[in-house]
Amino acid sequence: MALLRFLVSVSWRGIAFAVVAGLIGGAANAFLVTQINSVISPKPDVHGNWVTFAATALVVLITGLASQVILTRLAQDAIYRLRASLGSGVIAAPLEHLERLGAHRLMATLTEDVRTLSQAVAAIPSVCIDAATIVGCLTYLAIISPTIFAVQVGATLLSILCVELLATRVRELYRQARETDDELLRSFGSVTHGIKELKMHRDRRIDFMNRHLLGSARELRDKNVTAGIRFSYAQGLGQLTQLATMALILFGLAAAMKLPLEQMIGYVLVTTFLSMPMQNIMHRIPDLLRGDVALKKIRMMELSMETPHDETALGGGDRLPVTAARIELADVNYSYLGDQLPAAPMGPPPGPRGAGGPDQRDPERAEHPRPEHPRPGHTGPDGRGLPHMPPPGMPPQVSGAGERAGFHLGPMNLVLQPGQVTFVVGGNGSGKSTLAKLLSGLYLPQSGTMSLNGEPIGHHNIEWFRHATSAIFTDFHLFEDFFGYLRPGIDDEVNRLLQQLQIAHKVSVHDGKLSSIALSQGQRKRLALVTALLEDRPVYLFDEWAADQEPQFRETFYHEILAELRRRGKTVIVITHDDRYFHLADQLVKLDFGSQETPVPEAASYAR
Numbered sequence: 110m111a112l113l114r115f116l117v118s119v120s121w122r123g124i125a126f127a128v129v130a131g132l133i134g135g136a137a138n139a140f141l142v143t144q145i146n147s148v149i150s151p152k153p154d155v156h157g158n159w160v161t162f163a164a165t166a167l168v169v170l171i172t173g174l175a176s177q178v179i180l181t182r183l184a185q186d187a188i189y190r191l192r193a194s195l196g197s198g199v200i201a202a203p204l205e206h207l208e209r210l211g212a213h214r215l216m217a218t219l220t221e222d223v224r225t226l227s228q229a230v231a232a233i234p235s236v237c238i239d240a241a242t243i244v245g246c247l248t249y250l251a252i253i254s255p256t257i258f259a260v261q262v263g264a265t266l267l268s269i270l271c272v273e274l275l276a277t278r279v280r281e282l283y284r285q286a287r288e289t290d291d292e293l294l295r296s297f298g299s300v301t302h303g304i305k306e307l308k309m310h311r312d313r314r315i316d317f318m319n320r321h322l323l324g325s326a327r328e329l330r331d332k333n334v335t336a337g338i339r340f341s342y343a344q345g346l347g348q349l350t351q352l353a354t355m356a357l358i359l360f361g362l363a364a365a366m367k368l369p370l371e372q373m374i375g376y377v378l379v380t381t382f383l384s385m386p387m388q389n390i391m392h393r394i395p396d397l398l399r400g401d402v403a404l405k406k407i408r409m410m411e412l413s414m415e416t417p418h419d420e421t422a423l424g425g426g427d428r429l430p431v432t433a434a435r436i437e438l439a440d441v442n443y444s445y446l447g448d449q450l451p452a453a454p455m456g457p458p459p460g461p462r463g464a465g466g467p468d469q470r471d472p473e474r475a476e477h478p479r480p481e482h483p484r485p486g487h488t489g490p491d492g493r494g495l496p497h498m499p500p501p502g503m504p505p506q507v508s509g510a511g512e513r514a515g516f517h518l519g520p521m522n523l524v525l526q527p528g529q530v531t532f533v534v535g536g537n538g539s540g541k542s543t544l545a546k547l548l549s550g551l552y553l554p555q556s557g558t559m560s561l562n563g564e565p566i567g568h569h570n571i572e573w574f575r576h577a578t579s580a581i582f583t584d585f586h587l588f589e590d591f592f593g594y595l596r597p598g599i600d601d602e603v604n605r606l607l608q609q610l611q612i613a614h615k616v617s618v619h620d621g622k623l624s625s626i627a628l629s630q631g632q633r634k635r636l637a638l639v640t641a642l643l644e645d646r647p648v649y650l651f652d653e654w655a656a657d658q659e660p661q662f663r664e665t666f667y668h669e670i671l672a673e674l675r676r677r678g679k680t681v682i683v684i685t686h687d688d689r690y691f692h693l694a695d696q697l698v699k700l701d702f703g704s705q706e707t708p709v710p711e712a713a714s715y716a717r
């Protein structure tokens with residue numbers, strides 16, 4: 110079971126201790142049964158006395174407690190590691206992979222899967238202890254009557270088989286329910302983000318509720334109910350098998366084989382002792398099945414630190430950042446591949462651990478190998494071009510049924526110089542933001558060369574390249590703290606910038622923490638600019654930054670802030686639709702449906 114492998118991977122020593130303690134406990138439990146048996150048996154055993162009973166009970170108590178403590182620690186440690194690994198995994202995953210997964214899937218994994226897995230992992234300690242007790246009791250049964258033992262074990266295996274057969278279907282239902290969870294989370298996302306629209310439009314709201322939110326919720330409920338009922342059948346079947354076995358032994362086997370009374374008493378005692386742990390295990394199985402599904406889902410998300418595209422392995426982060434940046438793009442192409450899942454984003458080649466191929470490290474991956482990530486200009490194993498990817502400069506192809514055609518940007522050829530302001534312009538969806546993600550190092554070109562000060566950029570130095578740029582994207586996030594900037598005098602620096610950007614009356618900073626971020630969109634963008642200016646990096650990238658600013662401050666931005674950055678030798682990239690300011694650019698890059706238009710010698714020709 111993937112769940113157990115996961116727990117063992119956290120600490121096999123801990124598991125080994127817990128298992129040994131559990132087995133001792135199980136054996137002590139069995140011995141307890143012999144003690145009771147010796148007292149109530151028609152031929153009382155002289156060895157059975159209260160001191161031995163008390164000593165055995167103490168062993169049962171201590172070993173049970175010890176394995177419970179060890180396994181609880183282990184389970185919580187596993188959950189902690191999982192949370193830590195998922196958190197870092199999200200940060201480490203390439204942006205394009207996260208974009209393809211979508212926020213709703215990420216949220217479902219970070220909340221639902223982790224919660225489900227926690228429940229499953231937390232159930233494992235008691236399951237282990239119960240299993241040890243069952244082993245102990247069955248061993249005792251084997252000693253008192255090998256015949257009864259054989260029948261009992263046969264019947265137990267039969268009921269396990271019945272439960273397992275039904276559990277396969279139940280597992281599949283839980284898997285489907287988990288997929289529906291993604292949809293439900295997507296609907297909840299629409300509720301929170303689209304609350305204004307839903308409130309304003311009754312018919313849309315009703316339709317949305319019925320078809321999406323309630324639809325997914327109903328489906329989830331039905332799947333869970335069906336799974337629960339099927340599992341109850343499985344439990345019933347298991348119980349029936351056990352009762353039938355008991356009847357067979359008590360009323361058939363005992364008479365047929367003339368089993369002595371002591372053996373029968375021992376058997377009854379053992380089954381009484383067994384019923385509790387067996388029931389416990391049965392009740393925990395749904396939790397374990399759901400946990401197994403959650404773990405597989407987490408692995409499928411490819412967010413684990415073990416994945417070969419782990420960005421923490423990217424190079425160049427420890428190099429000194431450049432002070433002036435000349436960025437050159439030569440025949441650079443980039444394509445989105447639609448939204449198929451699971452995706453195999455670009456990433457550095459697998460490290461030494463992956464030398465045997467990722468499939469060797471994870472048997473589940475071997476079952477579901479990740480598709481190759483086709484790149485423009487690359488060929489498939491048969492030597493022909495791979496599907497979906499247009500050759501450089503060509504429009505995207507419409508792919509097979511159910512897949513959305515991607516978008517292609519390029520080939521891009523441009524040079525961005527220090528002390529130069531470049532405007533990137535073009536219609537909606539022409540690829541400006543995609544170019545911004547390339548220029549800031551969030552995406553890597555799929556073909557062509559992007560270089561910084563003459564050094565080609567790849568996975569080996571992408572972190573170094575990213576550190577050259579301060580970017581404010583259209584969908585930027587504002588942190589309340591100035592993470593990573595806590596240097597002496599930071600408050601004064603920030604407050605001075607807040608004054609300059611005319612928002613000091615709305616927000617202040619104390620110990621690197623902003624007093625508020627409940628601001629208008631324009632004010633929030635000014636705060637983002639504060640962070641960017643604090644970074645003082647050689648490249649500044651603004652994606653439609655001025656669009657939400659009042660006319661007066663827009664003037665300040667284009668005439669003063671950009672001029673100041675140019676004067677300080679910064680390489681400035683401004684994505685804008687505002688043609689009133691095009692004449693202020695040193696260079697204009699115009700995009701049209703992903704293609705770069707022939708450079709216009711006079712930037713002013715775009716001006717009104």
Ligand SMILES: Nc1ncnc2c1ncn2[C@@H]1O[C@H](COP(=O)(O)OP(=O)(O)OP(=O)(O)O)[C@@H](O)[C@H]1O
Pocket residue numbers: 208209445446447515516535536537538539540541542543544
């Ligand atoms: N993560 C993504 N996955 C797949 N396709 C994407 C993704 N992001 C953008 N696209 C597609 O790429 C194209 C270019 O998008 P981009 O955001 O670069 O355009 P833009 O020029 O910035 O547009 P706008 O002016 O409207 O902001 C669009 O057709 C869009 O559908």
